[in-house]
Amino acid sequence: MTDALPFRWRSVAVPVFAPALLFSIGEGAIIPAIPLVADDLGATLAIAGLVAAALTVGELLGNVPSGWLVSRIGERPTMIGAAVLSLAGLAVCVMATAPWMLGIGVLLIGLSAAAYALARHAFLTVTVPLAYRARALSTLGGVYRGGVFIGPFIAAAVIGWAGSAQSAFWIHVVACLATIALLLALPDPGRRTEAGAARTTAGLFRTLRRRRDVLARLGAGAALVGAMRASRQVILPLWAVNLGLDGATTALIIGVAGGVDFALFYVSGHIMDRFGRLWSALPSMIGLGVGHLVLAFTHDVPDAVTWFIVAAIVMSVANGIGSGILMTLGADLADPGDPAPFLGAWRFTGGLGGASAPIVVAAVTGLGSIAVAAGVMGVLGFAGAAILARYVPRYSPHR
Template sequence: MSSSEHPFRWRSLALPALLPTLLFSIGEGAILPIIPIVADRLGADLATAGLVASMIMVGHLIGDIPSGWLISKTGERPAMIGAAFVAAVGLGLAIASTSPFMLGASILVIGIASAVFALARHAFMTSFVPQSYRARALSTLGGTFRLGYFVGPFLAAGVIAITGSTTAVFGLHIVGCVAAAVVLLLLRDPAASFGASAASRSAHGPSTPEGGQLVAHETIGLFRTMWASRRILTTLGVGAALIGAIRASRAVILPLWAVSIGIGDANTALIIGIAGAIDFALFYASGQIMDRFGRLASALPSMIGLGLGHLALSFSHDLPGNVVWFITVAMFLSVANGIGSGILMTLGADLADPRNPAPFLGAWRFTADLGGAGAPLLISGVTAAVSLSLATGVMGVLALAGAGILLRYIPKYVPRSKL
């Protein structure tokens, strides 16, 4: 660690930086598997249920537009508190939904709030964590989200079993949002825990040449930032969009597949919860790989694995023992996704200016979320026109294409750590 970097202690992240993220993500992890199920209960067909589920990623995409500006103006903590309360309002509307359209609008609001919450924590990590620890810290942040996505479905299964109501799971996320806001209000601002202030960020130079080119532009807004960084976003950004697409595909296809082969609500939540445990268990290993061997050593096997897993699942729908195939592929996809934990956040942090990273990170996340929002819409369209199996196969091919783009464009100049 260079002398210009702030002193770093892992324990300084735990309560103020990671606990609110965990509380929020537990609730989000709980609702993700049940969104298509609730849509189905409200009368949606399989393709429409996929469309409703995609609204959370569309919300992420819309939320990326103002979030960089908002966080630059208000700071990370106020933005997260506001996002938690907006998400709670959206969840209340979801509970009251009487049609797939109303449910989709509610999920859209939740997605917008989730985007602001996630970007605020990403911006904090980029500013205050030394570069030699960056991949491990951001993988730990990614692992915190994954822990929530692991715990959430188990809690969802318990809530469904106890109450007999799938919509009651939305109430679980409301509790998570309120708890996250309370923690943020009561605990010390994590920026203060690092002994840093907004002024001290200017002491850092840009982490990459591309980051330096953005300094003159990054306070203007998302779209100007995107124009200034168009070379990055139209090359490596396409790979980031495909990573976002394949991750969103996995989150949408697995619940839809379970519905299509007749797995019950509670069992679906349980299977996805176990898959989340595997995903979560690999987060720190992913950070170690990136810090020691470079970003590509994590990204490439992850995307190849996700592609092969989607292709395998696409051929299994009508096979004997299709439930066993589903469970096996769900676990394999979790391994592939887990070894890529934190890759999008780490690449974004590598390219951003640490003095004020939020605007570029907003543009970077917008690009990745564009893929994440487009994938469920593509899945819904192909499912409606042909079949869910073909939609799954298409996503597998896109994952392999994304692996090729990452191989070509991931920067080779990012410093590596001697662990």
């Protein structure tokens, strides 16, 4: 089995990871720009947070049909359709004249991102042997992180040249068009046998009912993992706006932090395959909690910008150590012959936390302050670590 993996890995590396890298570069470019564009359109800090939250809300809603869609029409058509939907959302963002219009466009981009991600996840779940699963899925997570690392640097250059944060959306337009071209040019690695396709008909809500026990217990931890990751993506740009940093500087700081995150993806996979899933999950959640608390307690200090950079790096290290943890746990728990329905349910559970966190950040910011919001999320990070410590299966490759 292990001898066959390198050949299979080489045969799918380009068609699996190259389109994902292109798509994530575009998404990474717009993430730091969304709150800035909302601010330019007259949104308050809390409303800007809600607009940014539309990305994760879209990803949550997109998990509902994605498992069914991938099983019915295949990977490549799903991904091409997702890129087209993302182009429609980007068109709305570019033409937006009010925060609510921007939010609709961002929501559509989130819907497309969900379908795109599920297609890659399901394929690697059924093709990669268990002994290499975490490394394969953390590599997929690393590809997304690579895009999030590269995208803000491109955004910083484009924003600096064009003088408008809204110009970052054009980067994702180019990325989506390039993704479609590449998907049409490359062979489709996701073809399924007719028998395999016939099995993937359980559906999201039926799977939610059948696996409700594990989803309620371990899914709560997954939801908090998603919440902390989504909070990081929203609170760092909002913090930069609060500090008065310009768009190019914000994109640069977040881009450097993304580079630290990206550098650790294979380390995470190796830890999970060598020592078990918990050795990645716990340090990740604790580190994300610490990073949020650093922000909460350095809000009004004289060198607040320096502490902002420190917190961004701490959260990036923690996020990198946890690269691929949710995908790996989902693959471990899914039916090996029919993973798509459970993966849709699992991603929905994690996405629920991801969608809720930015709303919580926006609400607490509106009622109190952004420092209070950072403190609340930091406490939730430690709560998530406790749940994972209790319910994550003690996987060991040596058993």
